[in-house]
Amino acid sequence: MMNSKKGKQFSTICAQSGKLSGAIHPHQTPVYATAAFEFDQLTAGSEAFLSQPGTHVYSRYGNPTVEAVAQTIAQLEGIGCGEEAYAVMTGSGMAAIHVVVQAICRPGDLILTQADLYGGTTELFVKVFQPFGIQLMFSDFADAGEIEEILQKNPTIKMVYLETPTNPMLNCVDIGLVSEIAKKHGVMVVVDNTFNSPYITRPLALGADLVIHSTTKFIHGHGYSTGGAVVGKKKDLILNVIWTFLKLNGSILSPFEAMLIQIGLKTLGIRMQAQSNNAMQLAEYFSSHPKIKAVYYPGLKTHKHYQIAEKQMDCFGAMLSFELDLSLSEIEKLIPKLAIGRIAPSLGETETMIMHPASMSHLRMPLDLKQKYGINEGLIRLSVGLEDIEDQLATWESALQTI
Numbered sequence: 454m455m456n457s458k459k460g461k462q463f464s465t466i467c468a469q470s471g472k473l474s475g476a477i478h479p480h481q482t483p484v485y486a487t488a489a490f491e492f493d494q495l496t497a498g499s500e501a502f503l504s505q506p507g508t509h510v511y512s513r514y515g516n517p518t519v520e521a522v523a524q525t526i527a528q529l530e531g532i533g534c535g536e537e538a539y540a541v542m543t544g545s546g547m548a549a550i551h552v553v554v555q556a557i558c559r560p561g562d563l564i565l566t567q568a569d570l571y572g573g574t575t576e577l578f579v580k581v582f583q584p585f586g587i588q589l590m591f592s593d594f595a596d597a598g599e600i601e602e603i604l605q606k607n608p609t610i611k612m613v614y615l616e617t618p619t620n621p622m623l624n625c626v627d628i629g630l631v632s633e634i635a636k637k638h639g640v641m642v643v644v645d646n647t648f649n650s651p652y653i654t655r656p657l658a659l660g661a662d663l664v665i666h667s668t669t670k671f672i673h674g675h676g677y678s679t680g681g682a683v684v685g686k687k688k689d690l691i692l693n694v695i696w697t698f699l700k701l702n703g704s705i706l707s708p709f710e711a712m713l714i715q716i717g718l719k720t721l722g723i724r725m726q727a728q729s730n731n732a733m734q735l736a737e738y739f740s741s742h743p744k745i746k747a748v749y750y751p752g753l754k755t756h757k758h759y760q761i762a763e764k765q766m767d768c769f770g771a772m773l774s775f776e777l778d779l780s781l782s783e784i785e786k787l788i789p790k791l792a793i794g795r796i797a798p799s800l801g802e803t804e805t806m807i808m809h810p811a812s813m814s815h816l817r818m819p820l821d822l823k824q825k826y827g828i829n830e831g832l833i834r835l836s837v838g839l840e841d842i843e844d845q846l847a848t849w850e851s852a853l854q855t856i
């Protein structure tokens with residue numbers, strides 16, 4: 454189609470569309486939905502390529518909306534470190550774990566980790582990294598002497614990889630202690646801080662080298678987005694080594710997801726505090742209920758790792774598990790009676806989420822291991838939400854009366 458007056462024709466207008474000229478001053482970082490960034494001159498382009506990352510060339514290499522989120526998470530995880538922290542964002546929590554192992558471990562290296570890690574992480578280690586010659590060793594990190602001995606006897610251990618609190622039993626690992634021992638042996642400590650978020654625990658200040666997040670959970674906090682982050686104090690490790698692997702494997706965060714995560718981050722502190730307060734009250738209520746066999750919440754003085762939790766957690770988090778003396782079919786009948794709490798295999802959102810580990814996350818775990826780790830049919834995991842605590846307590850009170 455021809456333009457009637459002289460000027461650009463139809464497809465030229467379309468192809469060059471969407472660009473406003475003039476100064477615009479957005480109050481919030483906009484979504485930079487652009488694959489590439491343009492340059493007036495070739496020299497400016499080559500200078501930008503040379504000073505990567507930090508300059509903007511191509512969104513897989515770096516995008517301002519994504520970097521704004523990375524900077525916020527780095528600042529939060531860096532609190533108490535006495536030095537600056539740096540972060541890169543990934544397309545999921547799994548991508549964050551993947552890129553860290555890929556960037557740091559080589560065939561022949563060992564990763565020392567827990568048997569009760571998030572199942573996806575264990576599967577990644579076993580199915581993806583073991584075939585490349587990266588092997589696993591396990592510890593529950595409860596005994597300093599044992600950790601010391603394992604590290605001494607196995608000089609090929611390159612990384613200690615841990616989670617605290619663990620899923621679903623909320624076991625806690627002393628990050629400071631493990632980091633101190635690992636440091637003596639020149640071994641890097643990586644902590645998945647997804648369950649706590651930096652509002653509750655900041656592993657870098659406790660001596661860890663790297664922090665992993667699934668931002669899908671509390672950091673975004675609303676359940677509309679999938680993302681991950683890797684944070685550390687060593688600028689070269691984060692913004693050169695890990696960034697290089699990330700830009701080459703391409704598991705980057707989209708700027709649209711980054712915008713959602715940024716919105717979530719604005720209320721992270723008040724959400725974490727309120728959800729932790731609710732979880733604490735529920736844990737106390739469950740502990741005193743005659744129909745509940747056991748409660749697993751690190752804020753309870755009866756929890757086996759209360760002292761570790763108290764030392765490294767500013768409040769005790771929104772994750773809570775408890776055990777009823779019920780079979781799977783009885784649990785199946787109980788859950789639909791709850792006015793609050795949806796069955797969903799995630800956590801960290803505003804609404805209470807219920808997970809039944811034995812029939813969901815740990816379904817494939819052999820029976821003897823389920824028994825060993827306490828994953829019984831009566832065990833329920835809650836990601837406690839922001840619903841008013843009076844409503845939450847009333848929900849459980851009326852449901853428990855029916856059993």
Ligand SMILES: Cc1ncc(COP(=O)(O)O)c(C=O)c1O
Nearest residue numbers: 545546547571645647667669680
């Ligand atoms: C502790 C923990 N780490 C990592 C992940 C993986 O995160 P994503 O689902 O964002 O890849 C999960 C997912 O449930 C998790 O619970």
